[in-house]
Amino acid sequence: MTFKDLVLKSKALQTLNYATETILLTWKEIAALFGLDQDIYKNPLHKPLPRPVDAILIGAGHRGNIYTDYALLHPGELNIVGVADSHAIRNGKFARKHNIAAAYRFYNWEEVFKREKFADAVIITTPDYMHTAPCIKALEMGYDVLLEKPIANTEAECRQILETAKATGRIVGVCHVLRYSPYFRQLKEIIDSKTIGEIVSVQHLEPVEFVHMTHSYVRGNWRNSKVASPIILAKCCHDTDILRWLINEPARHIQCFGDLRWFKKEHAPEGSTERCTDGCAVENECPFSALQIYLRDKQRLYVFNMPKNINKWDKVILKNLKTTNYGRCVYRMDNDQPDHLTVNMQFEKNITAAFSMEAFTSYKGRVTRIMGTAGDIVGDMENYTITDFKTGRETSWSLKTDYHGGGDHRLVKDWVQAVGHQDPAILSSNIDVSVESHLMAFAAERSRLNKTIEEIVL
Numbered sequence: 001m002t003f004k005d006l007v008l009k010s011k012a013l014q015t016l017n018y019a020t021e022t023i024l025l026t027w028k029e030i031a032a033l034f035g036l037d038q039d040i041y042k043n044p045l046h047k048p049l050p051r052p053v054d055a056i057l058i059g060a061g062h063r064g065n066i067y068t069d070y071a072l073l074h075p076g077e078l079n080i081v082g083v084a085d086s087h088a089i090r091n092g093k094f095a096r097k098h099n100i101a102a103a104y105r106f107y108n109w110e111e112v113f114k115r116e117k118f119a120d121a122v123i124i125t126t127p128d129y130m131h132t133a134p135c136i137k138a139l140e141m142g143y144d145v146l147l148e149k150p151i152a153n154t155e156a157e158c159r160q161i162l163e164t165a166k167a168t169g170r171i172v173g174v175c176h177v178l179r180y181s182p183y184f185r186q187l188k189e190i191i192d193s194k195t196i197g198e199i200v201s202v203q204h205l206e207p208v209e210f211v212h213m214t215h216s217y218v219r220g221n222w223r224n225s226k227v228a229s230p231i232i233l234a235k236c237c238h239d240t241d242i243l244r245w246l247i248n249e250p251a252r253h254i255q256c257f258g259d260l261r262w263f264k265k266e267h268a269p270e271g272s273t274e275r276c277t278d279g280c281a282v283e284n285e286c287p288f289s290a291l292q293i294y295l296r297d298k299q300r301l302y303v304f305n306m307p308k309n310i311n312k313w314d315k316v317i318l319k320n321l322k323t324t325n326y327g328r329c330v331y332r333m334d335n336d337q338p339d340h341l342t343v344n345m346q347f348e349k350n351i352t353a354a355f356s357m358e359a360f361t362s363y364k365g366r367v368t369r370i371m372g373t374a375g376d377i378v379g380d381m382e383n384y385t386i387t388d389f390k391t392g393r394e395t396s397w398s399l400k401t402d403y404h405g406g407g408d409h410r411l412v413k414d415w416v417q418a419v420g421h422q423d424p425a426i427l428s429s430n431i432d433v434s435v436e437s438h439l440m441a442f443a444a445e446r447s448r449l450n451k452t453i454e455e456i457v458l
């Protein structure tokens, strides 16, 4: 459909009752209709690279593999020259995948920095508590960094990384991948074009989905806020970041309610056992059964280092359910992360945002409603509708991507460009803007614990 056709279609529909008409279009058509950029990834700062960026991966787990797969797909842009991981199987698998010589394989991140600098950059995807020390060391040795979120588990450490990045002049990209997803980029384009006028308020929902919640925040590595970090940081710093980015104003005040309502010992059903594999009497009716999630449904198996031979899978899964936290009863863990949170935020210009994180949902993703002075937008990461107040016209479009909205490799591309051209401006999620989202999360947690309204001091 040409732009002229779209205008004609739009004009034809204007003569109908727009309040009841919905036009279903693609982004390209939407962009043409509203005079926006059709290619949301066209970054005028992108240029051909003189050579691939050489990087070392620290932490060859789930996230590290996702980001570095970019090098396999785009060898002319990124080359992985070293790996550090304390897990021998992961270390070996990763070294084979990227053809890394034995001399550049390390079993602890500290060993990387005992060598003279041998790459342009370091990608840090170790557990949350192990971000600050390798990041500071890398910056001091002159490496640029791609750092997983959360930047660090404490406000003091976040500020320390920011200060070190400034002092050394190195690039630190933070993996706020949602900024790179088509869904949020399209929302941002529309908001910035003032199609719905000035933003007044935003409602934003993060449905975590009950299996993800139990996997990561009841049984998994993020279950205890004192060992990992509060869920508002660990899970929702993406959301504080995206709200800050869409609203495009600093947040000034924040208030949070929420607690751990369900996954506690007093809710353990009669007949339940320490592990789902111990002959639990209610296993077949429990929605959180580890046997159901991992063994029967084969969900989230990346935590078990599965063998290639699929015939061995059930044996490996059962062994893991009998020996790791993933087989334990959800009501008998040492978890303390809230399973529901509501957060109110006040931004500059008195723009408000109401955010909810919910464990008990059958669906995942994000649902966002943006209220503007000339119209509103409703989106759920797959479908959007803009309604124009004056004409009553509703325009809808849809897209399908993965649960990060296809943002992972687009983030890596921008980071590689930023490092290759030594230009941090190419990257949207730099350390300075990313720290802000973390300060919002720390303030929200203080509010939740102290029942206060907290000021956000940047």
Ligand SMILES: NC(=O)c1ccc[n+]([C@@H]2O[C@H](COP(=O)([O-])OP(=O)(O)OC[C@H]3O[C@@H](n4cnc5c(N)ncnc54)[C@H](O)[C@@H]3O)[C@@H](O)[C@H]2O)c1
Residues within 6 Å of the ligand: 058, 059, 060, 061, 062, 063, 064, 084, 085, 086, 087, 090, 107, 108, 109, 110, 125, 126, 127, 128, 130, 148, 149, 150, 175, 176, 177
């Ligand atoms: N951006 C996102 O949306 C997103 C999503 C999930 C997780 N994360 C974050 O990514 C990070 C990694 O998470 P993951 O799920 O990949 O975890 P993971 O456990 O799969 O990977 C971490 C790896 O670090 C390795 N490691 C541990 N100690 C080490 C040491 N001393 N030296 C070198 N390596 C060491 C582990 O062996 C493991 O392979 C976490 O900070 C997590 O919060 C971000």
